[in-house]
Amino acid sequence: MPVLRMRGIIKRFPGVLANDRVDLDLFAGEVLALLGENGAGKSTLMNVLIGLYRPDAGEIRVQGRPVEIHSPRDASGLGIGMVHQNFKLVSTMTVAQNVILGLQELPFVPNMAEVAARISELSDRYNMEVDPQAYIWQLSVGEQQRVEILKLIYRGAGILILDEPTAVLTPQEAEELGQVLKVMQSEGKSMIFITHKMGEVMAFSNRVCVLRQGQLVAAKRTVETNPRELARLMVGRDVLFRLDKEPMTPGTVVLELRDVHAVNDKGLPALRGLSLTVRQGEILGIAGVAGNGQRELAEVITGLREINEGSVLINSRDLTNCSPLAVINSGVSHIPADRIGVGIVGDMQVADNIAMKGYRKSPMAKHGLLNRQRIIDFARAMIDVFQIATPTPQTYVKFLSGGNIQKTILAREIDACASLLVAVYPSRGLDVGATEAVRQRLIEQRDAGRAVLLISEDLEELISVADRITVLYEGRSMGFFPATEAEVETLGLMMAGAQNEALATVGREASDAVGPDALARPS
Amino acid sequence: MNLILRKRESVSRRAAILVPLISFAVSLLFGALLLAVSGANPFVTYAAMLQGAVGSAYGLSEVLVKTIPLILTGLAVSLAFRMRFWNIGAEGQLTMGAVAAAGMALFWSQGLPDWTILPLSILAGCVAGALWAGIPAVLKATLKVDETLTTLMMNYVAILYSEHLYYIAWRAEGYNSGTERITEVAWLARFAGRAHTGLFFGLILAVALWAVFRYTRWGFELKIIGSNPTAARYLGISIARNIVVTLLISGAISGLAGAVEVLGLSHRLQQGISVGYGYTAIIIAWMAQLNPLGVVFVAFLMASLLVGGDQIQMKMRLPASVGVVLQGMLLIPMLAGSLFREFALELRRPGEEVAQAKPVEVA
Numbered sequence: 001m002p003v004l005r006m007r008g009i010i011k012r013f014p015g016v017l018a019n020d021r022v023d024l025d026l027f028a029g030e031v032l033a034l035l036g037e038n039g040a041g042k043s044t045l046m047n048v049l050i051g052l053y054r055p056d057a058g059e060i061r062v063q064g065r066p067v068e069i070h071s072p073r074d075a076s077g078l079g080i081g082m083v084h085q086n087f088k089l090v091s092t093m094t095v096a097q098n099v100i101l102g103l104q105e106l107p108f109v110p111n112m113a114e115v116a117a118r119i120s121e122l123s124d125r126y127n128m129e130v131d132p133q134a135y136i137w138q139l140s141v142g143e144q145q146r147v148e149i150l151k152l153i154y155r156g157a158g159i160l161i162l163d164e165p166t167a168v169l170t171p172q173e174a175e176e177l178g179q180v181l182k183v184m185q186s187e188g189k190s191m192i193f194i195t196h197k198m199g200e201v202m203a204f205s206n207r208v209c210v211l212r213q214g215q216l217v218a219a220k221r222t223v224e225t226n227p228r229e230l231a232r233l234m235v236g237r238d239v240l241f242r243l244d245k246e247p248m249t250p251g252t253v254v255l256e257l258r259d260v261h262a263v264n265d266k267g268l269p270a271l272r273g274l275s276l277t278v279r280q281g282e283i284l285g286i287a288g289v290a291g292n293g294q295r296e297l298a299e300v301i302t303g304l305r306e307i308n309e310g311s312v313l314i315n316s317r318d319l320t321n322c323s324p325l326a327v328i329n330s331g332v333s334h335i336p337a338d339r340i341g342v343g344i345v346g347d348m349q350v351a352d353n354i355a356m357k358g359y360r361k362s363p364m365a366k367h368g369l370l371n372r373q374r375i376i377d378f379a380r381a382m383i384d385v386f387q388i389a390t391p392t393p394q395t396y397v398k399f400l401s402g403g404n405i406q407k408t409i410l411a412r413e414i415d416a417c418a419s420l421l422v423a424v425y426p427s428r429g430l431d432v433g434a435t436e437a438v439r440q441r442l443i444e445q446r447d448a449g450r451a452v453l454l455i456s457e458d459l460e461e462l463i464s465v466a467d468r469i470t471v472l473y474e475g476r477s478m479g480f481f482p483a484t485e486a487e488v489e490t491l492g493l494m495m496a497g498a499q500n501e502a503l504a505t506v507g508r509e510a511s512d513a514v515g516p517d518a519l520a521r522p523s
Numbered sequence: 524m525n526l527i528l529r530k531r532e533s534v535s536r537r538a539a540i541l542v543p544l545i546s547f548a549v550s551l552l553f554g555a556l557l558l559a560v561s562g563a564n565p566f567v568t569y570a571a572m573l574q575g576a577v578g579s580a581y582g583l584s585e586v587l588v589k590t591i592p593l594i595l596t597g598l599a600v601s602l603a604f605r606m607r608f609w610n611i612g613a614e615g616q617l618t619m620g621a622v623a624a625a626g627m628a629l630f631w632s633q634g635l636p637d638w639t640i641l642p643l644s645i646l647a648g649c650v651a652g653a654l655w656a657g658i659p660a661v662l663k664a665t666l667k668v669d670e671t672l673t674t675l676m677m678n679y680v681a682i683l684y685s686e687h688l689y690y691i692a693w694r695a696e697g698y699n700s701g702t703e704r705i706t707e708v709a710w711l712a713r714f715a716g717r718a719h720t721g722l723f724f725g726l727i728l729a730v731a732l733w734a735v736f737r738y739t740r741w742g743f744e745l746k747i748i749g750s751n752p753t754a755a756r757y758l759g760i761s762i763a764r765n766i767v768v769t770l771l772i773s774g775a776i777s778g779l780a781g782a783v784e785v786l787g788l789s790h791r792l793q794q795g796i797s798v799g800y801g802y803t804a805i806i807i808a809w810m811a812q813l814n815p816l817g818v819v820f821v822a823f824l825m826a827s828l829l830v831g832g833d834q835i836q837m838k839m840r841l842p843a844s845v846g847v848v849l850q851g852m853l854l855i856p857m858l859a860g861s862l863f864r865e866f867a868l869e870l871r872r873p874g875e876e877v878a879q880a881k882p883v884e885v886a
Contacts, residue, residue, distance in 0.1 A: 304757060325759035336757060345751040352743070356758050359743055368740050 001064050002027050003190050004049075004080075004159055009058035011044050018044040019055070020214040026159065031181055031191045033205035033222070035198075035234055037457070041214040042194050046161050050075040050082045062159075081152035082161040087144050089136045095119065096132040099151050122153055126183050127176075142173035149180065153189075160184070161192045166200055167291055178204055196234070197289060198227040199496040212236050231492035235459055245443055248467045251280030253316075254420050254451035255301065260310035262300050270296040272475040273310070278420070283442060283452040285466025285483065287459060289495050293475040294455045295337055298424045301453070302334045303327040315419055328357070331418025335409055337425045337455075339402075343409040346398030350390045351379035353397050353408050357416035382411040387437070403434035410441055421445050424455045439465050459488050473497050538864050546860030550853040557852060561845060568839055572849075575834025576827040582834070584716025586826045588788065591718075592617065592797070593822035594725035595780035596804035598732055601813040603656075603773040605736070606748045608766055612659065612674030613777040614801025615681035616652040620781025622685050623651030625792035628705035628785070629693070637708040644709050645782050652778015653771040655681060660770030664763035678801070689792045701793035711787035721783030725819070728776060732815040745769065777801065810857055828853065 004026040011019040018041045026032050036042045047053045049060065051069040060067055062078045069075050072082075089098050096116045100106055116132035123130050128146040136144060145165060152160055166174040181191060181204055193205060201208050202222060210218040210233040218233045255278040264270035270293045278284045288294055299305035301312055303324040311320040314330050336342040344353050355375045358364050363374045379393040388407045390400055397408060406426070413421065423442060427435040442465055446452050456462050462469050462483065469486050471478040471494040478494045555565035576582050596613040603610035627647035632640045659673035688702070695703040711719045736742040748755040748762055755762060784796055807825055811817030832846025 302757075323759070323761070324756060325761070328759040334757065341751075342753050342757050345747050345754050347750045348746065356747065356754075359740060365740050370738055370740060370743060372738070 003063060005059075005061040005064075006045075006049065007059045007061075009045060009048055009060075010056045011041075011048055011053055012056050017214050019048065022058075022211070022214070022216045024209060024216070024219075026190050026192060028190055029185050029188045030206040031185060031193055031204055033201040033208040034192055034194045034211065035196060035201055035208055035230060036211035037196060037234055040211040040234075042211055043163065044214075045211070046082060046163065046192065046194060050080055050161065076155055076157070079156060079158040080161070081155065081157035081159070083145065083148040083152065083163065083165060085163045085167060087148050089144055089147060091135070091137040093136060094132065095130055095134050095136065095139075095147050095150075098136060098147060099132075099154050103155070119150060119154065122150055126150075126153065126180055128180055140173075142169050142176070145169070145173075145177070146180075153184075158188075159190050159192070161194070163194045164196075165193070166195070166197070167289075174200075197496045198230050198492060201230060202227060210234055227493060227496070228489045231489045235488050235492070245465075246447060248282050248446065250282045250467075251449065253277050253279050254314065255453065256313040256316075257301070258311045258313070260300055260312065261308045262296050262305055263308065264293075264296055270475050271300065274472075274475060274477055275310075276470065276477060276480075278451040278453055280419075280449050280451055281446055282468065283446050283454055283466045285462035285469040286453065286455040286472050287462050287469055287491050287495060288457070288472035290457060292472045294424065294472055296475075297472065298334065298337070298422050298453075298455060301327070301420075301422055302332060328416070332420045332422065333357075333413035333417035335406075335413050335421070335423040335426050337428075339405055339409055340398075344397045344405055347396060349394045350383070350388065350397050350400070350408055351376050351393035354379045354382050354393075354412050354415075357412050382415065386411040386441075406434065406438065410438065414441055414445060417445060417450055420451045420453070422453045422455075425457065426454070427456075427458065427461060435461075459491050462486070462491070463488070471495055538867075542860045542863050543857065546856040547853070549856040549860075553856065554849050554852045557848060558845070561841065563839055563841055563845075568835055568841070571835050571838045572828075572831030575838065576831035581716060582830060584718045586823065586830045587715065587718035587722060589826035589829050590823050591721045591725055591787070592780045592784055592800040593803060593807060593826055594722075594729065594819055595783070596777050596800050597807035597811065597818040597822050598725070598728055598815055599652075599773045599776035599780070600801075600804045601808035601811065601815065601818055602732065602776070603770060604749075604808055605745050605813050606762075606765060606769055607752070608660070608663065608770060608773075609671045610656060610659075610674050610770065610773055611671060611805060612656060612677050612774075612801070613780075613804045614797055614799065615674070615678035616655045616774045616777035617781040617784075617797050617801050618678075618681040618685050619655040620648035620652040620778025621785045621792060621796045622681075622688060622781070623778070624648035624782035624785045625693075625702060625705060628709040629702060632709075637706075640706065640709040641711070641786065644705075644786055645779065648778045648782025648785075649775040650778070652781065653775040656770045656774025656777070657767065660767045660774075664766045682797075685792065685796065686794075689794065693792060695791075702791045704791050705785070709786055710790060711783060713787070717788060719783065719787030721787045724779060724783060725822075729815045729819045736815070777804075806854060810854070812861075825850075 002025040004024070006022065006024040009019050009022040009024075010017075020041075022041070022045055024045070034042050034045070044053065048055045049069065051071045051074050054070070060069060062080070067074075067078060069078070069080075075081070090101065093101070096112055096119055099119055100110055100115055119130070119132040122128075123146070126149075128150060130139075130143060130146050130150065136147065139147070149160070165177060169177060181193075184191065193200070195201060205222050207219065207221050208225065208230065209216060210230065212234060213236075217236070255276075257274055257276050260271050260274045261269065262271040272293075274293070274297065276284065286294060286297065296305055300307050301314075303319070303322050303326060307320050311318055313319065314327070314332060317330065319327055319330060340346065345356070352375070355364055355378065358378065359370060359375070364371055364378065376393050382388070383390060383393060386407045388400075388411065389404050397405060400408065410426075421442070426442065427438045439461065442452055442454060446467070454462065454466055463486050466483045468480055469483050469491070470480045471491060473495065474497070551569070555569075558565040558568050574582070576586050596617060599616070600610055600613050624644040624647055627644040628640055631647070632643055635643070655677060656674070659668070659670045659677065662668035662673055663670045690700050693702040695701060711721055713719045736746070744755070744760050744765060747758065747760060748765055752762060780800065781796065785792060789796065803825055807818055807821045811821045828846075828850050832849060835841055835846060
């Protein structure tokens, strides 16, 4: 009997069917990998399981008993716990304090010595070295993750959900996490491991469930499958289609990056010697798992992030570490990854948001004065061209849907684009119609002689839209090749860190020749 | 049946007008309870307050006297707040403005033609206020030093420095405190009782700032910075430069408030130049929702409360603190009520589907 059985789980959001009759079984002492692209419904399903979302339909049984899970506290009572991607720790408190935080059954004045002793005992047993007296802010990301796991074990969790646990870890830490999983497994605990990296599926899991567009498309024993098959199941090759596109006619080089190094917000290396060029009339696609330097790449080009080493040239002018305004003035447009946090000002009108690049110049402004009528007229024209569904140009942008917010940004950025368009995840979270529109706009820009840098996690999008593709892995390029020669499986393996030699193996031999070792991150 | 708060889909014009009115009524009700507990007849007391503030030419002119610095500092603070720079140093900037204006009129304009003294004194006040606000602004823009602390602490420096001047360095002979009276050519004209032409500076600036916010590129940039600083940076707007420019102007307006207090009212630097106008300005700025025209009305309302509160002390023999408490009573419902401009209160039966305000991004 499975320790957990989910049957027919349906969860709808406005305009999206996030989980479509999903069935899932979890047995004692196994690691189940939950594989799928962004937006496939993995996190939704797990949020249903720990009580953050209520399913619209379906049944959950724990140890054979039907349960209703209304909150994470209910889930905790059933022995289900989750380690989120963003840790839920209080950084100014100690490990021991964090572990008991929120525990109901503790006395008013908890015996901290006893708690610390218990934590030490658990950390010994599971090989997770952590000092109970240390403050969270003193710990590395990997250590913080151990605290999160200890927190669940301390509460007696038998079912642990790990949401992309290796996304924040170094290769060594990822390996250590693998050992921890093995020990927990031997103690009969069950784990659900959310990921979209094939290498980890092969290395860590006993079984794998693949979700695609909200549906469970496969549930297999790991030894009976291989990365190639999983990549195909995850992406769904049968839906692969190519947009109508003229052959490219590349002109002069617009963007050139030479050996660029930069760090992320935490000060860790994000770009490690990246070089690339994009020409007029060309779309360069950047593939890769989020967190491999994509965001930083877009930011160093647009002047939003400091470059520690190397240089950025736009139209042969050195714009290394220039202000964002200097970059904008050289004709660069940017569709940012975080459209609500960065791309728009929600508390301002659609018309204002569309004008936020053009307001510096005539006809929208003269001698520092804005011409409101011209701004509204311009917005009306853009709303028409880009088919933005908004009641009026004066409506606040925050009241628009995600797709229409993205169209508002596109309208502004494409209108202002003179030489280079940097598009980061431009169709993420959009429905089919809006996605088509966005992709078509990118190709139009290319055909109009602009250079386009398209950063995407959607391999299908990259293959159908881009002219050349490279995979970004740990801040480096894994090589450039024409989109016409790219295959989903090959890209998927490169995204997981496989080197070209390993890919050659995939090409030559049967797919099961690729063991987990070939896919593990190079350390 | 459940009462729930639902985020409004658009800003309701009806709510924008009704909410402050209802909040005001609620405040009066709370105030009445308090008065009744203190043994005063609420109706009589309110009537006395109203009568004291606006019921006579004298009362009204005293209200205007207090309205002037409140408008100016209210404008100064709301300008800084528009770009989320928490300038709580209007009090110090006002004080430095008063010091510089008095210094110019008393000492530094010796030998200059008479007609230059008034404009130079006003200018000196503005420059001093601007510099006093400029220091925290530069610290914030270059070193990210928290402005709430620096602006607040610079208030104490300014106030103690002004005390040093009127108690010691600039003290007029034969007095315990206070400077000599400034020359009459540097006085601002009065038009009703003690109400002086400083009022027109406030009114003109209010309209000017309103137009700047609405019709200029700079106003547009300030709004973007204030609403979403991350987006501002991404759009190529320099936040550091705007902080410094905005704060120089904000400080200059507070400095002007101090200058006109000296030039229009006290005619010397002395104790009591500011009685907390710079702090009341923070409340005014919020109540006016940072709208410059709103500042004018709210400043008048606050001035009426101050004068009316003084009156009930005398007429109703209530303790002085009751007036202050009544002011607080007014503010709490007004500020709490602003919630209902963004949220609508709805009745919902259990089991009914809760409408999603925003589509949730599926990960």
